[in-house]
Each structure stands twice: as structure tokens, then as C-alpha cells.
Amino acid sequence: MPLAPAAVCSFPNCLRLAVGRGTRCAEHKALREAERAAAIKETHKAYNAKRPASDKFYWTNTWKRKSESFREAHPLCMECESIGLVVPSTMVDHIIPYRERPDLGLVDSNLRALCWQCHNRIGKKVRDCGVAERVEPPKLGRF
Template sequence: MANRITACGCSVPKGTKCAHEQTRTTARQKANDAARGTAAERGYDKDWWRLRHAFLQVHPTCCVPGCEAKATHVDHIKSIRDAPRLRLVESNLRSMCLPCHSRRTARDQSQNWGRKR
């Protein structure tokens, strides 16, 4: 595999990071994690986990049309941030498989990128 030259001038195999990039990424991730808050602070507490488990029992397959994979995630149709009162309301939930949930999350977060929170 060919090497690539990083912004700091290091030569590393493609698909890897040099020590400088790893340090920057780690510092950036720590800052993001600190600003994000814990799962419980974001609304994912014991009540949420109980509801999530029960919801997946009743809705075991992904809700995305054409996808019949086993659901492993429960998605809020209206986010907790936008509608905290709907956090534990079943009509605001849908079951999804990991790939479909990841696509949805990436799409939603790209639309909200730069939005003041």
C-alpha cells in the first residue's frame, strides 16, 4: 500500500493516521464529548431504556420501506432536543436497523450542521 503525506509532513500508510493526527483527533473528540453531555443528560435514562426494550419487542423489524432487517435501534421521529415532551411517547418512535439509523442520523446532523443549539 502506498504512503500518504500528512499535513504535518509525516509519511504514513494510506488509511492510517500519524501520531500528530491522532492527538488532534483525540483532543477534538474529548472536547465534543464534554460539550455533548452524558447519555442520561441527553434524555437516555432508565425510563428510556425500558421503553426502548419494550418497543423493540413489539416492533422487531426496521421500519424503512424495503428493509426487512432486524431492528436494533429505536429512533425518535422528532428529536429529544426539538421536542423533549415526546421523549417517551411511543407514537414518536420507530424501530430501525443500524445501517438505516446511521443514514438517518447522518442526514439529520448534516442538515443541522452549524445550527445554534
């Protein structure tokens, strides 16, 4: 079987033969790969810049210790408890988001122990409205 004719590099005005099964010569293939790597790096940088500074706080030992001791003191989800449900708390939430009041990050009165469901519900509300306000309790079924 005759070999397919080698393609010419697709880079504008480059007349060298493409390497392998690619569409570019070795030099322009390397160039494209470098451009891709740079683009990926930029994307990561943009993503990291968008991450709120509060992310870092949640990874500190100070916060981990604080949330552990707070949950020991409040083993039940405080939102569920307020409507008469007994649900173990799984995480500690800031009533005023940490990114707004980092100074209240470790203050008990700004903390509440929540279950995942309540946290997701409240978190959604905060994202939708931009404020951390109390949201309606979940609709209860008939007992």
C-alpha cells in the first residue's frame, strides 16, 4: 500500500512537512503545545484567583479545632432543632459569611451547627440573594 503523501505543516507560510500523524512540523507542533500549556496555566490561575480567600481559612487547624469543639457543644443541627427535628450536625457554618466578617470567624455567636441539608439550603439562599438571612424551614410532611 502506498504511503499517504506527507502533509505540509498547517502553520501559515510554513512549508515544512508535518511530523508523525500531526498537521504541523516539529517546530510548530512544539509551539502549539507550549501555547496549550500556557493556556491551561492561565485557566488554573484565573480559577484560583476566583476562589474566595475564605477557602484558606477552612483548612486551618484553628478552624478545624474550633468547629470540632463547637459541634461537641452542639451535636444537633440547630436549624432542624428549631423546628423540632433531631438531626445530627455534620458541619459548622458562619451566620455572617466568613468572607464578609473574617473577624467573626471564630466567634461562637456567629457560628451554627448544621446538617448537610440545612447547610446546602442556606448556602443556596446566600448565593441567590447575596445575604445570609434565615430561610424557611423545609416543608414538613404530615405525621
